[in-house]
Amino acid sequence: MDEKIISRVDLMKICKDVIDKGNTLLTPGAADYYVVKDISDIILDTSALPSKISHKSYVFPRTEPVLYYKRSKNDVQLIDINIDSKKIVILGAKPCDANSINIMKHLFNWDHSDEFFNKRANNFMVIGLMCSHFDEYCFCTSVRSSPVSEKGSDLFLIPVDINNYALKIITEKGKEFISPYSGYLKPGDEKNSKLITENVRQPEAAFDSSEVYEWLGENFESPKWEGVGNLCLSCAQCAFVCSVCHCFDITDEDYSYTEGRRMKNWDGCQFGNFTLHASGHNPRDIQSKRYRQRVNHKFRYYVDRFGEILCTGCGRCSRGCPVSIDIKEIVSNCNDNQKEFLK
Template sequence: MSFKMEEKIISKDDLLKLCGDVIAKGHTLLAPGIAEYEQVKDVSQIRLDSSALPTKTSYKSYVFPKAEPILYYKRSKSDVQLIDVDVNGKKIVVLGAKPCDTNSINILKHLFNWDYEDEFFNLRQKHFVIIGLMCSSFDEYCFCTSVGSSPVSEEGSDLFLIPINEDKFALRIITEKGKEFIEPYSEFLKDGDEAKSNAVLESIKKPEVAFDSKQVHEWLGDNFENPKWEGIGNVCLSCAQCAFVCPVCHCFDLVDEDYSYSEGRRMKNWDGCQFGHFTLHASGHNPRDIQSKRYRQRVNHKFRYYVDKFGEILCTGCGRCSRGCPVSIDIKEIVSNCKD
């Protein structure tokens, strides 16, 4: 049964008090800093600025770390002993998450739970509380509205904040998890006026829709071979900046690492589909041997394959990959050009 949204009001001071309490309890509190979601040590760090652009990276690394051990092994003579990893299921509260980030875990959930359930991901995301914040600005790289989201989307948030004035926020309780989290702080909450905060949401300027994702899906199906891919392949330098700053890119590598003669661990590390050796076989054969094929894979995976498999676009429209690309490849522009 779906949860019925509740509308409350909270003052900025009380919200900061709440944050102070979260830190005092020993939970991890994350908030957007300048480059990344930073762990808040002191509430004075908190900016809660709805007009800030997305940080350079998302908080993906807190559910899906850039490098994590998945098992330990000990070797002795001819025997091997395996030791399980204890996943740190510490509570993490994300304050002021961008609507282009909030849905990322929901999108990733499909992948990490179809067929085999990834316990590492699941344990971590279970302990996540996401407090979203409406977004009031965008730049030329933002395109959330083209992938079915919007700067005011509550999708993926457990609680959602809408700035009403300088020192007050409307606080929407979106999920059961959010309600559970906010319950101890009910003294801070007053009843809110949904119509009033809706008016704020409606007044927000949103990025224009740049492409129709259904048309893109269809075009990609018909244009696996298209000279457009070659043009991109000539310019792209095959790094993984785009994949690693992406809130939903999830490819990984598994490697063993010895840290002594007899002991070691198996690591699950981020990997990127733009690296040439990503699909390189031991025999030397490589199905995606040139950059144009790898870029085609990136776009297809996001806008076609994932949609076919899980019914969702593997992209939140945050524009991080384009903003950070060393050679200014703009995925919005490329996908907008996925038509004849």
């Protein structure tokens, strides 16, 4: 792995160049990842909590047309969508967010390759930033990640002092991106950054994901689900702020009798009508079954299918939950028969 030193001033010069070339530069704010218009807005704070909403919508928009149609007497004609291939550079991605695109990639390339997702994902350039702060809801260390994880980043930044960052070049994509700017880079020493990353305060692992995997397999009918099912209010806040939740719904919208578009929208498994069949039957008719699905999907089904946990441990869902349901608390107490989910 290649490590360089770059000063903050030079890093900002690169950012300015990215914007000037007409590419999109994203950076996390308190509420959302936002598009940077002026480089003086960039904060690059290692001690910030994850934003309220993840950057997911830039690679998997909350709503997008997949085709347009026009009907005539005997025919339907379709117009395909061309996604503009603008490069998106995400600067200062939290280590928990950086890996999310890689996790979702499995799903979107499983039985069918989703060109919308893939085109956007290929245009993504992730510059990760070490994280030095956690709160009661963070649990990245429990899901095979850490505040200094380079997983998913193309380039990774570690602040060595106030004005300088150690820049690790992780992937070929990152190498390609940084090569025009090699004049800004100074040779670095891996020992220095290692000293910093080793001393970062990390959240204690709250649960063992393989134990959770086992438990979920054996406790599909556990009475524990009922407790959390009673509490949950069936909104999809948890799914929509999540950086890896990827369920979607297809719906047609018409302009007129003859013209319209087919939209692909976010959907959430906690909604009552998520699994409602046309017949009126609903296999997940009560909230406890829906919550069980959410946990199982994240910690069991996805592991079965792709070998990866569908969770980055950012804690957004718990932090923002209207009734403070904490997914970390639930999975870490699953083996403890004394503790019910709801208490």
